[in-house]
Amino acid sequence: MTPPSATAATASPAALAGDQHPTERLLQTAKTLFCREGIHATGIDRIIAQSGVARMTLYNRFGSKEGLLYAVLEREGEEWRAWFFAAVDAAGDAPAARLRAVFPVLRSWFEREDYFGCAFINAVAEHDKSETRLRELTLQHKGAVLGYFGGLARAAGMAAAPAEALAHQIGLLMDGAIVAAMVTRQPEMADHAAKAAAAILDAALPA
Amino acid sequence: MTPPSATAATASPAALAGDQHPTERLLQTAKTLFCREGIHATGIDRIIAQSGVARMTLYNRFGSKEGLLYAVLEREGEEWRAWFFAAVDAAGDAPAARLRAVFPVLRSWFEREDYFGCAFINAVAEHDKSETRLRELTLQHKGAVLGYFGGLARAAGMAAAPAEALAHQIGLLMDGAIVAAMVTRQPEMADHAAKAAAAILDAALPA
DNA sequence: TTTGGTGTAGACAGACCGGTCCATTCGCGC
DNA sequence: GCGCGAATGGACCGGTCTGTCTACACCAAA
Secondary structure (H helix, E strand, O other), X not given: OOOOOOOOOOOOHXXXXXXXXXXXXXXXXXXXXHHHHOOOOOOHHHHHHHHOOOHHHHHHHHOOHHHHHHHHHHHHHHHHHHHHHHHHHOOOOOHHHHHHHHHHHHHHHHOOOOOOOOHHHHHHHOOOOOOHHHHHHHHHHHHXXXXXXXXXXXXXXXXXXXXXXXXXXXXXXXXXXHHHHHHHOOOOHHXXXXXXXXXXXXXXXXX | OOOXXXXXXXXXXXXXXXXXXXXXXXXXXXXXXXXXXXXXXXXXHHHHHHHOOOHHHHHHXXXXXXXXXXXXXXXXXXXXXXXXXXXXXXXXXXXXXXXXXXHHHHHHHHOXXXXXXXXXXXXXXXXXXXXXXXXXXXXXXXXXXXHHHHHHHHHOOOOHHHHHXXXXXXXXXXXXXXXXXXXXXXXXXXHHHHHHHHHHHXXXXXX
């Protein structure tokens, strides 16, 4: 997912290989490579070479490439949500204003040159569809986001059931914008989504 | 993408390995395996074993695994669009009625047990994001679908620009539903999308 | 009957995969 | 300075990957 440098400061890729903890460098490097080039296409050798960490350190910390992937996703989910919620909340105190800020915030994500789609969606897409673990991790992440949307909707005066329905609709729009922006490389996909969201919100929220 | 057996008749997997042209069996088998288990995770050996075709036949016909993938996507796009447009058009003569039929039709796709998401999206997701060929193929496919939506919107009385905007919004909702249904395995995602689309259409179309 | 195109069966090559093992070095608290 | 856990660097393993090559079977047209 690659949120706008939630870890801040250490932006330079050069600095990345030098001063951080091995675990951190592994997670960071793996996240980047997994997202940009795909998980299966990224070999262990690439990860350890680019992170400047010994092979055994990876296996001691994460057990396997799969374990590393899970750790990357867990971390990425936390960081992304922290960034996203904060950015949306910064749009104002009114819940309705925050709901309307969702897609402008997403656009700022799409505009990053290191935007390569949602790590969770991409991971599910390239694995066996009967794999449950990955889908569970993804559902957990998406569930947290939907919960956040639902909370905003209720805070805006909606009842529980319609608030949940609205959260689902915004969530669908968000997933659509994420994959459309990945494929087209056009951040403006967020604007189309924002217009759609506006129509939905206008119909759902008391004026 | 796996549309509901556009090639009809030859549904049985057993029949698949027996009576068809080698080229056909390769395309069919590769499509299924690529979608269900991922492209990188599907080896040539699996494809030739399951299709009952000689290894050299694959390389004579398609040149490489990559060539096979492109052929699969091209074919899949054509078949899927043919099925989808026909199914939506069957909902009625009125353009508005057809637009509102989009997500019920998608739901019938999500309900298939061999639904594993959109082959194009999945392919882009698991390859290097600087790969242009795959993204172009995907854009071509999505462009055809957006064009279809835009045509319906104009036929429903909308001007060119707003019709195109509406097409984008429906398209985003569609992509979102496709990935959400892939991750959750819940066809009801289409219902949420349908509600969102209804709000958009109600606001856009003249009553 | 011959010939040529198409497909088959499987051995094979070379690269690369994830993962293991081990000897060595580093860094830090004592 | 000492000792010990953590990290390193690299050799190495078995397996699998894509792609090539050869020898052979079939079948229709000349």
